[in-house]
Amino acid sequence: MALMLDANVTSNLVPSVNWDTLNSSVSGRLFQYAPFARACFEDAEGVVGTYDVNACAFAQAHYSDGQYRDTIPSSYQGLQWETCPSKGESCLLDWTNPLNEAAFDAPKTCHQGSIPTYFLDVQTATDVQNAFKFSVETGVNLVVKNTGHEFQGRSARPGSLALWTKNLQKIEYEPAWIPTGCEDTAPRTVVRLGPGITFSDLYAFGEANNITLPGGSTPSVSATGGYVLGGGHGSLSNTAGLGTDRALEFTIVVPTGDVLTANACQNTDLYFALRGGGGGTFGVVMETVTLALPRTPIHVITLDGLSSDTDTTKAFWKVLVDNSLEWANAGWGGVAGATSLQYVNPLPITEEEARTSMQPLTEFAAQLNLTVGQEQYDSFALFYQQVLEPLYAISGFPLSTVSRLLPAKNFETSTSREELLEALLNASANHSLTYVFATTPYAYKADNLTSLTPAWRDSLLLIEVLDTLEYNATASEQKTVIEGLSKSMDYLRNITPDSGTYFSESDLYEPEFENSFWGANYERLAEIKVKYDPLHILDCWHCVGWKGRSDEAYSCYP
Numbered sequence: 001m002a003l004m005l006d007a008n009v010t011s012n013l014v015p016s017v018n019w020d021t022l023n024s025s026v027s028g029r030l031f032q033y034a035p036f037a038r039a040c041f042e043d044a045e046g047v048v049g050t051y052d053v054n055a056c057a058f059a060q061a062h063y064s065d066g067q068y069r070d071t072i073p074s075s076y077q078g079l080q081w082e083t084c085p086s087k088g089e090s091c092l093l094d095w096t097n098p099l100n101e102a103a104f105d106a107p108k109t110c111h112q113g114s115i116p117t118y119f120l121d122v123q124t125a126t127d128v129q130n131a132f133k134f135s136v137e138t139g140v141n142l143v144v145k146n147t148g149h150e151f152q153g154r155s156a157r158p159g160s161l162a163l164w165t166k167n168l169q170k171i172e173y174e175p176a177w178i179p180t181g182c183e184d185t186a187p188r189t190v191v192r193l194g195p196g197i198t199f200s201d202l203y204a205f206g207e208a209n210n211i212t213l214p215g216g217s218t219p220s221v222s223a224t225g226g227y228v229l230g231g232g233h234g235s236l237s238n239t240a241g242l243g244t245d246r247a248l249e250f251t252i253v254v255p256t257g258d259v260l261t262a263n264a265c266q267n268t269d270l271y272f273a274l275r276g277g278g279g280g281t282f283g284v285v286m287e288t289v290t291l292a293l294p295r296t297p298i299h300v301i302t303l304d305g306l307s308s309d310t311d312t313t314k315a316f317w318k319v320l321v322d323n324s325l326e327w328a329n330a331g332w333g334g335v336a337g338a339t340s341l342q343y344v345n346p347l348p349i350t351e352e353e354a355r356t357s358m359q360p361l362t363e364f365a366a367q368l369n370l371t372v373g374q375e376q377y378d379s380f381a382l383f384y385q386q387v388l389e390p391l392y393a394i395s396g397f398p399l400s401t402v403s404r405l406l407p408a409k410n411f412e413t414s415t416s417r418e419e420l421l422e423a424l425l426n427a428s429a430n431h432s433l434t435y436v437f438a439t440t441p442y443a444y445k446a447d448n449l450t451s452l453t454p455a456w457r458d459s460l461l462l463i464e465v466l467d468t469l470e471y472n473a474t475a476s477e478q479k480t481v482i483e484g485l486s487k488s489m490d491y492l493r494n495i496t497p498d499s500g501t502y503f504s505e506s507d508l509y510e511p512e513f514e515n516s517f518w519g520a521n522y523e524r525l526a527e528i529k530v531k532y533d534p535l536h537i538l539d540c541w542h543c544v545g546w547k548g549r550s551d552e553a554y555s556c557y558p
């Protein structure tokens with residue numbers, strides 16, 4: 001089996017490693033892959049002549065196409081993870097204008113950056129077992145890469161071998177499923193998903209099978225992968241729970257080489273760890289069984305066209321803060337920004353009840369001569385396809401984020417609500433984007449087999465503040481942006497001292513991250529990590545048991 005070598009991917013090769021042996025053991029599915037935009041550069045890693053006019057035009061045209069990016073192993077949706085900022089090495093186009101030649105004109109050179117040197121197109125558990133064995137024998141570092149949506153760069157790593165799971169595309173409907181080894185459990189309707197299945201695939205499959213499959217916003221994100229392993233919130237989470245809550249069974253290859261089934265009846269420690277302990281840490285998940293709901297109509301409330309001036313934002317967010325508790329109890333969930341809102345309610349309430357419940361928003365909008373849209377859709381998937389998908393379809397730009405879960409107790413009195421509103425406005429001031437996510441599982445009755453911070457359970461909102469980065473931002477410029485976001489989030493951290501945040505969408509420099517992501521569950525997670533990965537083959541940024549900032553793996557981090 002010939003190893004697919006790319007002459008322009010030479011930067012990070014580990015010397016004296018017999019890649020051919022690994023390649024033979026995985027049926028020739030080991031390959032190298034150059035950066036997305038390499039064809040626009042005349043020079044790649046010192047090799048001249050890589051410019052290709054047609055291939056460059058294609059890369060430019062698809063630069064922010066998340067679904068196309070998903071299919072490219074070397075592509076990361078947060079572009080900074082394709083680069084090595086600390087060495088000033090990258091191969092990016094100007095995402096604000098991919099035609100901008102200043103990004104790639106000579107003497108600019110294309111570098112592999114933090115993109116893994118090799119990829120293994122994972123098809124079978126044996127592939128993963130061989131890769132683990134290879135890593136132990138050679139010292140080559142591994143990373144698990146799926147769609148590349150990770151905000152913290154956990155699926156990138158310079159010089160590594162990536163276990164690429166995007167081509168695990170199983171999607172099966174099982175109307176009367178019983179967990180393996182739980183024979184006395186009542187059958188449930190589920191779907192069995194490979195990590196390569198995205199939200200776009202998921203919603204279409206739910207429609208075709210007359211079921212509801214809750215999920216997140218951006219169509220190109222994996223419906224299981226890092227989403228489920230780290231938490232997974234979406235517009236239905238208030239009543240349907242997080243992605244983690246709905247995962248009933250995992251098939252996983254752990255670093256000891258065992259292929260295990262983890263559910264509520266067997267390997268329960270691993271089941272607990274995979275339900276919120278984070279991706280890329282405990283093994284490679286090959287399949288996830290997730291719980292379906294019947295297909296039901298939903299009420300939808302939308303508001304658009306708000307001005308982004310401070311007074312309007314303050315008045316708008318005051319309505320959200322004042323009503324979040326009542327709305328969560330009534331079954332509403334969704335997303336708002338500074339200028340728009342899309343909320344849904346899947347409970348069997350009447351149109352009149354929906355209208356009454358949203359009266360404060362309607363009155364607010366009327367003062368601005370705006371109208372709140374109220375509609376019923378036959379299913380969440382139809383609403384997603386028609387409304388949310390077009391709003392969230394783009395991807396492929398460098399983005400930094402910070403977030404905080406806001407507990408219900410901060411919404412209880414008018415004084416605490418005022419304090420919260422001020423903190424929210426301060427946290428969001430001078431940043432590119434703020435999301436007010438009413439996507440916490442507040443009205444959902446969870447089991448106690450998840451490892452997320454319990455702060456998710458009694459919080460009403462997840463606040464996320466984001467900044468985009470320039471395509472050519474230096475490490476120090478990136479650091480300034482990240483520190484600025486972190487400082488702003490202190491306004492909310494200070495008034496929510498016992499809360500935490502979402503592992504997958506947090507501050508890159510999250511303070512006391514173990515407590516923030518997992519709270520009191522961390523200690524148990526750390527023990528489980530040692531049990532299933534005793535040689536510490538898998539490591540990632542701010543993951544359970546990570547090796548720390550000074551490890552060579554993080555030398556590119558700003």
Ligand SMILES: Cc1cc2nc3c(=O)[nH]c(=O)nc-3n(C[C@H](O)[C@H](O)[C@H](O)COP(=O)(O)OP(=O)(O)OC[C@H]3O[C@@H](n4cnc5c(N)ncnc54)[C@H](O)[C@@H]3O)c2cc1C
Pocket residue numbers: 077078143144145146147148149150151154155165195215216217218221222224225226227229230231232233234278279280281283284285286394395504505540
């Ligand atoms: C544009 C955008 C929109 C988003 N929208 C939402 C949203 O609506 N709701 C929400 O909750 N989150 C959202 N996220 C966050 C997203 O859920 C996380 O970034 C998630 O980790 C992505 O997982 P992935 O597998 O798709 O990506 P990857 O970057 O490929 O992987 C992410 C992490 O999971 C690990 N991993 C992936 N596959 C496996 C596997 N098979 N086995 C073991 N580990 C694995 C990787 O090692 C890595 O640590 C969004 C992110 C972006 C960039």
